[in-house]
Amino acid sequence: MKILVVGGAGYIGSHMVKQLASKGHDVTTLDNLSYGYRDAVKYGEFTEGDLGDEAVLDALFKSTRFDAVMHFAGFIQVGESVIKPAMYYHNNVVNTLTLLDAMIRHEVKNFIFSSTAAIFGEPDYTPIDEKHSKQPINPYGHSKLMIEQVLDDYDRAYGLRSTCLRYFNAAGADPGGELGERHIPETHLIPLILQAASGRREDIKVFGSDYPTDDGTCIRDYIHINDLCEAHSLGLQHMIENDRSARFNLGNGKGFSVKEVIDIAREVSGNNFKVSYEPRRDGDPAILVADATLARQDLGWKPRFADLKDIVETAWHWETTFLCKQ
Numbered sequence: 243m244k245i246l247v248v249g250g251a252g253y254i255g256s257h258m259v260k261q262l263a264s265k266g267h268d269v270t271t272l273d274n275l276s277y278g279y280r281d282a283v284k285y286g287e288f289t290e291g292d293l294g295d296e297a298v299l300d301a302l303f304k305s306t307r308f309d310a311v312m313h314f315a316g317f318i319q320v321g322e323s324v325i326k327p328a329m330y331y332h333n334n335v336v337n338t339l340t341l342l343d344a345m346i347r348h349e350v351k352n353f354i355f356s357s358t359a360a361i362f363g364e365p366d367y368t369p370i371d372e373k374h375s376k377q378p379i380n381p382y383g384h385s386k387l388m389i390e391q392v393l394d395d396y397d398r399a400y401g402l403r404s405t406c407l408r409y410f411n412a413a414g415a416d417p418g419g420e421l422g423e424r425h426i427p428e429t430h431l432i433p434l435i436l437q438a439a440s441g442r443r444e445d446i447k448v449f450g451s452d453y454p455t456d457d458g459t460c461i462r463d464y465i466h467i468n469d470l471c472e473a474h475s476l477g478l479q480h481m482i483e484n485d486r487s488a489r490f491n492l493g494n495g496k497g498f499s500v501k502e503v504i505d506i507a508r509e510v511s512g513n514n515f516k517v518s519y520e521p522r523r524d525g526d527p528a529i530l531v532a533d534a535t536l537a538r539q540d541l542g543w544k545p546r547f548a549d550l551k552d553i554v555e556t557a558w559h560w561e562t563t564f565l566c567k568q
């Protein structure tokens with residue numbers, strides 16, 4: 243297939259581009275390089291441009307008849323979204339609408355959307371399945387849920403088929419060592435812990451140790467980046483074969499506390515680093531674990547990296563072979 247990957251120079255997008263190319267698809271990346279890296283796009287064609295730029299989109303859709311579009315170009319920081327909601331609604335909602343409208347103008351009918359566990363807000367129960375109530379508690383979660391709603395309506399009115407994938411915590415790096423996570427600023431737990439383990443950071447700060455969990459720290463469901471990408475590939479195939487839209491929660495279904503992740507990172511790196519304890523971070527639910535039964539059943543999805551140690555090992559390899567040498 244011919245696939246347009248919007249945000250293909252970012253963390254998840256760049257792994258997706260590699261996987262699609264390895265499956266024999268023709269891939270084009272559109273990225274404005276605001277957070278992504280040109281050298282992370284190792285396969286296919288590349289266009290530098292903004293997903294909110296109609297002229298860029300029209301030119302791309304005229305030049306190639308894409309079978310599908312995957313959209314990874316959202317802003318992702320919960321805390322920032324609380325302080326700068328306009329930035330989040332503009333990029334995650336307005337620009338995404340511009341992209342969707344261009345798809346409709348050019349009759350591209352298949353869309354894969356990066357959604358998030360943040361659409362659920364504070365969980366009523368755990369693990370979280372697709373039926374769980376959706377009440378986001380920050381602008382980031384709202385912006386993603388708004389697009390899910392738009393996609394329901396666009397399906398009915400325009401026949402635009404979509405697969406929304408609600409990521410829990412994406413982690414790890416390309417096992418081949420070519421790609422990995424490079425956010426600036428980095429806000430995610432595993433890369434920050436590994437920076438402490440490699441000596442690039444003085445310590446790891448644990449945000450909150452008074453949560454209602456066994457060790458008092460937050461529990462998250464970490465899923466390897468390649469497993470996440472595999473769900474996109476399967477989701478695309480499923481959407482096209484069945485000609486219908488779908489929504490899936492993606493996680494391993496097993497939660498790890500911040501302290502457990504730190505212990506695993508100590509084991510993997512062989513280094514003992516400093517841990518300091520800070521107050522809770524705003525907007526962090528105590529426990530977020532996915533019930534991904536539907537993705538397993540409908541897509542035949544089976545995460546290969548079921549063990550967090552294996553996930554952290556790939557991230558540690560990236561930290562020591564790439565990031566430390568920057």
Ligand code: UDP
Nearest residue numbers: 429430431434447448449460462500523526
């Ligand atoms: N966290 C932490 N210290 C950090 C970064 C994150 O204790 O420096 C915690 C955070 O409060 C959350 C978990 O680690 O409970 C995962 O956070 P991350 O930002 O990686 O992902 P999120 O769950 O927010 O998507």
